[in-house]
Every structure is written in C-alpha cells, then in structure tokens.
Amino acid sequence: MYRTMIIRTAQDSDLDDVLSVEHAAFGSMVEPNLVRDLLEDASAKPTLSLLAFQEGQAVGHILFTRAYFALESPLSISLLAPLAVLPQAQRQGIGTRLVEHGLQILSKSGTDLVFVLGHPEYYPRHGFRPAGVLGFDAPYPIPEKNANAWMVLLIREGITGAFGGKVICANKLKKPKYWLE
Structure with a gap:
C-alpha cells in the first residue's frame, strides 16, 4: 500500500518531531543532541x-549544514549529516526521497558539492563517490x-578546474568521535 508522503522544510516548531525521529532511528541521544547543537550553531x-x-x-x-575548504575556494559545499528514518518506516524509500529532495534544493541554491560520512552501500545510489581518492x-x-564511507557528490554541472583539500565542518561537528563511522 502506497502512503502519501509530504516533505517540507523543518521549522523551529518542529524541533520535537526532528529530535524524536533522530532518537528512534539511532536508538540513542547522540544524534538528537548533535542535531539540536547543529541547528543552533552559527557556523553550520x-x-x-x-x-x-x-x-x-x-x-x-535529513540535515545539511554549511562546510568549506581549508584553502580558499569559490565552491559552495554542504555536509549531509544525519539522515534518519523511523525504524518501522525504513526500506520504503523515505530516505531516498529526503536525499533527492535535499539535493535538488541545494543544487538550485548554488551548492556545488555535498559530502557525507555514511554507509558506502547506500549513498552511491545517489551518485556519491569516495571522496578521499578524489x-x-x-x-x-x-x-x-x-x-x-567519506563520500562526495558533485551536484552542479559545469564545474571545472582542480579542486580538493581538507573539508572544514561546523564547529559542533569538530569532534573526532563523529568521524569514525
């Protein structure tokens, strides 16, 4: 049975729903606390x-936050973290729709690259490729x-030239524990 899904930008009044989904999906308070921190982090x-x-x-x-390269670059980049779906709603295409919807919005807003530290079996379905080798x-x-698990997706056509380097993330993500996968 197909159930109608609505995807919309989360508002401040949706914070309880956001945190509830994150908690249910990950089974701990680590991700909900991180999401709350990122939403309040000016550097994100x-x-x-x-x-x-x-x-x-x-x-x-799904949450995308601002990121940038350590060396000056004209490219606009974002970091996808985290993506959460209620356990009972998984494997129904909800995560896929959230990723695709977010990438469309970012592309239209001028974002060039999106990075993610995530499951190497999942994100390549959306075009992500290992970032380190690039x-x-x-x-x-x-x-x-x-x-x-460290992957990148080029979402804006026509980018030319050499680019790369170290990605700098939001302050609240600047903890080694978030980069273990």
Whole structure:
C-alpha cells in the first residue's frame, strides 16, 4: 500500500518531531543532541533541515549544514549529516526521497558539492563517490577500514578546474568521535 508522503522544510516548531525521529532511528541521544547543537550553531548556517511526514506523522529527517575548504575556494559545499528514518518506516524509500529532495534544493541554491560520512552501500545510489581518492580530506582522519564511507557528490554541472583539500565542518561537528563511522 502506497502512503502519501509530504516533505517540507523543518521549522523551529518542529524541533520535537526532528529530535524524536533522530532518537528512534539511532536508538540513542547522540544524534538528537548533535542535531539540536547543529541547528543552533552559527557556523553550520545556512542549514537545510527537511522532515518527511506520512499521515501527519514525522517519519524521516535529513540535515545539511554549511562546510568549506581549508584553502580558499569559490565552491559552495554542504555536509549531509544525519539522515534518519523511523525504524518501522525504513526500506520504503523515505530516505531516498529526503536525499533527492535535499539535493535538488541545494543544487538550485548554488551548492556545488555535498559530502557525507555514511554507509558506502547506500549513498552511491545517489551518485556519491569516495571522496578521499578524489583528493578531498575529511575534517578528521577516518580509519582506513572506513575510508570509503567519506563520500562526495558533485551536484552542479559545469564545474571545472582542480579542486580538493581538507573539508572544514561546523564547529559542533569538530569532534573526532563523529568521524569514525
């Protein structure tokens, strides 16, 4: 049975729904606390926070935050973290729709690249490729066994020239524990 899904920008009044989805999806308070911190972190702005609803219930959330290169670059980049879907709503395409919707919005807003530290089996479905081998270093060293979890997606056509280097993330993400995967 197909259930209608609505995806919209999360508002301040949606914070409880956002945190509830994050907690249910990850089973701990680490991600909800991180999301709350990122939403309040000026260095993460502009953020793109999207909520997915089915039958009026929040079932998924995705957050994109500002990032930049350590060396000056004209490119606009974002970091996807985290993506959360309620356990009972997983494997229904909600995460895919959230990722695709977010990437469309970012592309239209002029974002060039999106980075993610995530499951190497999932994100390549959306066009993400290992970032380290392309010359993009994560904010913190990633264990070799998880190197393919650091990925990038070029979302704006026509970018030319050599670019790469170390990605700098929002202040609240500047903790090695978030970069272990």
